[in-house]
Amino acid sequence: MPVVSNVTCPVCGSFCDDIEITVKNDVIVKVKNACAMGEAKFLNYASHRQTKPLIRKNGELVEVSLKEAVQKAAEILASAKYPILYGWSNTSCEAIRVGLELAEEVGGVIDNTSTVCHGPSILSIQDIGISSCTLGQLRHRADLIFYWGSNPWSAHPRHIDRYTTFAEGRFQKSAWRGYLSRLTGILSKKRLHRAVNLGLGRQTPSPPETELRLPSTLLQNKRKMIVVDVRKTRSAEIADYFLQVKPNKDYELLQALRMLVRDEELDVDKVTGIPVETLEEIVEIMIGCELGILFFGLGLTMSQGKHRNIDAALSLVRDLNRRTKFLIMPMRGHFNVTGVNVVFTWQTGYPYAVDFSHGYPRYNPGETSVVDILCRGESDAALVVASDPVAHFPNVAAQKLVEKPLVVIDPQVTPTSIMADVVIPSAFVGIEVEGTAYRMDHVPLPLKKVVEPPTTCLSDKEVLQKILGEVRRLRRNHN
Amino acid sequence: MTQLIIKNGFVYDPLNGIDGEKMDIFTSNGRVVEKVAEKQAKVIDASGMIVMPGGVDIHCHIAGGEVNAGRLLRPEDHFRDVETKTPLTRSGVGRSIPSTFTTGYRYARMGYTTLMNPAMAALEARHTHEELNDTPMVDKATYPLLGDWWFVLEYLRDDMIEECAAHVSWMMTATKGYAIKIVNPGGLEAWGFGNNVRDLYDSVPHFNITPEEIIRGLCKVNKLLNMPHTIHVHTNNLGKPGNYLTALDTMKCVENLASEERPVIHITHCQFCAFKGSDWNTLKSGAEEISKYVNNHSHVTLDMGQVIFTDTTTMTADGPFQYILYQLSGNKWVNHDVETETSAGIVPFRYKRKSFVHATQWSIGLELALLVQDPWRIYLTTDHPNGGPFTSYPKIISWLMSQVAREKMLKKINKRARKNSLLPSIEREYSFYEMATITRAGQARALGLEQKGHLGLGADADIAIYNINPELVDASKKYKRVRDAFQEAAFTIKGGEIVVRDGQVVKSVSGKTFWVNPQVSSTADITSNMKRKFREYWTVEFENYPVPESYLGTSCSIPVEAKV
Numbered sequence A: 001m002p003v004v005s006n007v008t009c010p011v012c013g014s015f016c017d018d019i020e021i022t023v024k025n026d027v028i029v030k031v032k033n034a035c036a037m038g039e040a041k042f043l044n045y046a047s048h049r050q051t052k053p054l055i056r057k058n059g060e061l062v063e064v065s066l067k068e069a070v071q072k073a074a075e076i077l078a079s080a081k082y083p084i085l086y087g088w089s090n091t092s093c094e095a096i097r098v099g100l101e102l103a104e105e106v107g108g109v110i111d112n113t114s115t116v117c118h119g120p121s122i123l124s125i126q127d128i129g130i131s132s133c134t135l136g137q138l139r140h141r142a143d144l145i146f147y148w149g150s151n152p153w154s155a156h157p158r159h160i161d162r163y164t165t166f167a168e169g170r171f172q173k174s175a176w177r178g179y180l181s182r183l184t185g186i187l188s189k190k191r192l193h194r195a196v197n198l199g200l201g202r203q204t205p206s207p208p209e210t211e212l213r214l215p216s217t218l219l220q221n222k223r224k225m226i227v228v229d230v231r232k233t234r235s236a237e238i239a240d241y242f243l244q245v246k247p248n249k250d251y252e253l254l255q256a257l258r259m260l261v262r263d264e265e266l267d268v269d270k271v272t273g274i275p276v277e278t279l280e281e282i283v284e285i286m287i288g289c290e291l292g293i294l295f296f297g298l299g300l301t302m303s304q305g306k307h308r309n310i311d312a313a314l315s316l317v318r319d320l321n322r323r324t325k326f327l328i329m330p331m332r333g334h335f336n337v338t339g340v341n342v343v344f345t346w347q348t349g350y351p352y353a354v355d356f357s358h359g360y361p362r363y364n365p366g367e368t369s370v371v372d373i374l375c376r377g378e379s380d381a382a383l384v385v386a387s388d389p390v391a392h393f394p395n396v397a398a399q400k401l402v403e404k405p406l407v408v409i410d411p412q413v414t415p416t417s418i419m420a421d422v423v424i425p426s427a428f429v430g431i432e433v434e435g436t437a438y439r440m441d442h443v444p445l446p447l448k449k450v451v452e453p454p455t456t457c458l459s460d461k462e463v464l465q466k467i468l469g470e471v472r473r474l475r476r477n478h479n
Numbered sequence B: 001m002t003q004l005i006i007k008n009g010f011v012y013d014p015l016n017g018i019d020g021e022k023m024d025i026f027t028s029n030g031r032v033v034e035k036v037a038e039k040q041a042k043v044i045d046a047s048g049m050i051v052m053p054g055g056v057d058i059h060c061h062i063a064g065g066e067v068n069a070g071r072l073l074r075p076e077d078h079f080r081d082v083e084t085k086t087p088l089t090r091s092g093v094g095r096s097i098p099s100t101f102t103t104g105y106r107y108a109r110m111g112y113t114t115l116m117n118p119a120m121a122a123l124e125a126r127h128t129h130e131e132l133n134d135t136p137m138v139d140k141a142t143y144p145l146l147g148d149w150w151f152v153l154e155y156l157r158d159d160m161i162e163e164c165a166a167h168v169s170w171m172m173t174a175t176k177g178y179a180i181k182i183v184n185p186g187g188l189e190a191w192g193f194g195n196n197v198r199d200l201y202d203s204v205p206h207f208n209i210t211p212e213e214i215i216r217g218l219c220k221v222n223k224l225l226n227m228p229h230t231i232h233v234h235t236n237n238l239g240k241p242g243n244y245l246t247a248l249d250t251m252k253c254v255e256n257l258a259s260e261e262r263p264v265i266h267i268t269h270c271q272f273c274a275f276k277g278s279d280w281n282t283l284k285s286g287a288e289e290i291s292k293y294v295n296n297h298s299h300v301t302l303d304m305g306q307v308i309f310t311d312t313t314t315m316t317a318d319g320p321f322q323y324i325l326y327q328l329s330g331n332k333w334v335n336h337d338v339e340t341e342t343s344a345g346i347v348p349f350r351y352k353r354k355s356f357v358h359a360t361q362w363s364i365g366l367e368l369a370l371l372v373q374d375p376w377r378i379y380l381t382t383d384h385p386n387g388g389p390f391t392s393y394p395k396i397i398s399w400l401m402s403q404v405a406r407e408k409m410l411k412k413i414n415k416r417a418r419k420n421s422l423l424p425s426i427e428r429e430y431s432f433y434e435m436a437t438i439t440r441a442g443q444a445r446a447l448g449l450e451q452k453g454h455l456g457l458g459a460d461a462d463i464a465i466y467n468i469n470p471e472l473v474d475a476s477k478k479y480k481r482v483r484d485a486f487q488e489a490a491f492t493i494k495g496g497e498i499v500v501r502d503g504q505v506v507k508s509v510s511g512k513t514f515w516v517n518p519q520v521s522s523t524a525d526i527t528s529n530m531k532r533k534f535r536e537y538w539t540v541e542f543e544n545y546p547v548p549e550s551y552l553g554t555s556c557s558i559p560v561e562a563k564v
């Protein structure tokens, strides 16, 4: 059976590129090296799949030829005054390039999923800058790793293993051993706890969530991992230390750390429930490390204060560079959400929420971002590519989206595609067609083709090219 | 294919020794030819105009991770400078870091047809090439950053020059690169832990090698590989008072590697490493010392890195330098370290006329260009966008061609800087011939681009026509006319097609990407060695690293016979 190696995994922002896929009769039968999430994608991608284009006729979605679907999609976009083109983080850069050209051609607004995830992070970066790196830099050098408001163990399962705490680098040893012994500790504590409960026939309170005294391992001269979150996640369990922050109090905590880094006094005893002495010790560790990294996730971006939280985190890390080397990186979700920001930026100057209605790129998130446009009821048609806004947008926005003509290009059946007027199923990029995508640290890697797509499915890029060609033809005839 | 006759222009073609002669130029199939039949050809009446080879920029940051991070960082840079879509052109934004399409159009409008992107992190080479593919109108190439690559540091430390050369050759092919770029050698590796190196003789932490050994080693590698360009060096201690000594040490350290009067090292954006003085307060120009050395040694070429008084965006692979710039300016700061290879930094920056330091820098750049006697060995750049955006080249042209223009600016700058400036004592004014040398002919020669920078038979038909009559216009007095003429070419011809007319794009073309493909004998050994170390050094797989040739819009490889 043919085995394809060095396949990139088109699932999360870790974008692992060492997957081995075994193919039998053009079907994937075995997946090696991927995490459960990645394996599930490669094995099950094709279930619940629609392969024929659909158009809504008399309220029903009916199968049509690709030509008819493309024609209809082009008519919708070409006749719209202010269409929105949304999605893009789950497709290839090659498709995104065509999407931008199409948006420019129809004078619409093009936006991507960062508008509802790391949008605030981008705005903060535009205010403050960012001190960052590629992931290998951390594997080789980082001896202090923060995950703040992100749970890589569940959302980016191989992140810790490939790039940070458990990875082995030139100047840093893997902390895997330490974790193993800690894990045994945790398990035995849990077991003990359960035994006590059983034996006594009643509930004893479980161990406190945050241990307020720092464990002695944290003061040792070795690689350490600290998790900051509102609840004890799986990642927090394997960390050397878990700092529990009260919901929506990240900003206070970050500001307190900033003050301590600048040697300023805090005249309170506790910050969001954490004793100042503990924070002082943590700041000691931050300053004393050789290279520290702060990964932050939606837990920080989306909690109260959004933009302000990220401002504080970026500033904290910037300030730390006066004392040691410190870096920071957002944990990006979709496998190519970084790529979509990259391509948008080189073609238009802006990473998302780009409005072409004046004939040139305009950017003003809050005004030119799709959710706001939808809420104001300004758009009169939409194209959604490889994304599911009906499931993820606020209700009002989702409602407005489906009220107007809606074209969907997606390999999967989604709540959005079910509501659409034109559905063009495409091939799975990274499984059935090739392309380029960017890992969360901006490293570009090839998306591979391991099996053939259904004969009726073209790539997102090809479908978009056809629509663009048809739009141009319609406009020429019109003039 | 179009055939063209460019009639009656004043032709400046320094590589062929043509100095303003009135003559016709013929093109066919994208090349300059001896003659074409008038009936089939399109005729351009260039009487009263200057005809030159298309401009060549040896060092401009136009594509890739670092440039794009700069774009993302600065929406305020774009807001007031937009390009509207036309039936022929894509829309975009400016200013100091224009979007890719806009970059191509604006260069073409100034008559430039070949651009060298000087800083590519090898790991992110795909990104650079994707952007170059979206940069229309020009031919282009890009230099991989190799001065801090672990393989280089280790092989040179162990004195294994040939192995080093073989691996550099692998890298050139893998990244589709054009020249060996060295930035603050050793300093970027040290920056991985927040440190730097002090001078050429400081040991790089953990690697037991000095910057001098890296520069000399890669200079030898460059010769072994028979690369068309020399090593392209951004010196240690860039942007620090007193660094002209480091620059001199850098040039001197490869002196004995030169042979046959041919250059072996290019010191880029030399203005930034020509600072005398012990701190910012005592800053002085080191242009005299540097030009004196260069005038007496033929193994060095330079480009200016001229500063323009404007708001711009600084971006280099020199992480520690950018950090200092952030501290000095207090502006926003981006840092991006790349595993096993390099780093990068970005800081927005405004050069002010009234600032002593900035005004001194402005003076130093011009002093260098005027004091280096041989125009074949210094080239006009701003290190775009570091010293200012490329769209300000015509200003620099007017300063070099006119003492009056210089004096006018001198009057407006910081008093102390004016007092220290060497400019009032320099009478030299560039001729159009010399101008053609430092903006195209010299650059093409330094790059070893044989088809570029001249209008001899067989040259690429990349031609710029400027609406200025050298017989009637005294550039020294009418410097504004000169500036305007060079800002908007009357015609730009790319590959034999008229692409710009009266400063407007009339046709969009995509342009080629050049890369050097050294032919080495031991490819198999390198591959197995690289494979062995790959997982240890990087976080991507060996097979996913190289950029396939099909990835380039229009690939144009230059095979060279290597001596390993």
Ligand code: SF4
Residues within 6 Å of the ligand: A009, A010, A011, A012, A013, A014, A015, A016, A033, A034, A035, A036, A037, A038, A039, A156, A157, A158, A159
């Ligand atoms: S961590 Fe992410 S990219 Fe890696 S295998 Fe799992 S899902 Fe795929």
Ligand SMILES: [Zn+2]
Residues within 6 Å of the ligand: B059, B061, B118, B119, B269, B315, B316, B383, B386
């Ligand atoms: Zn540069």
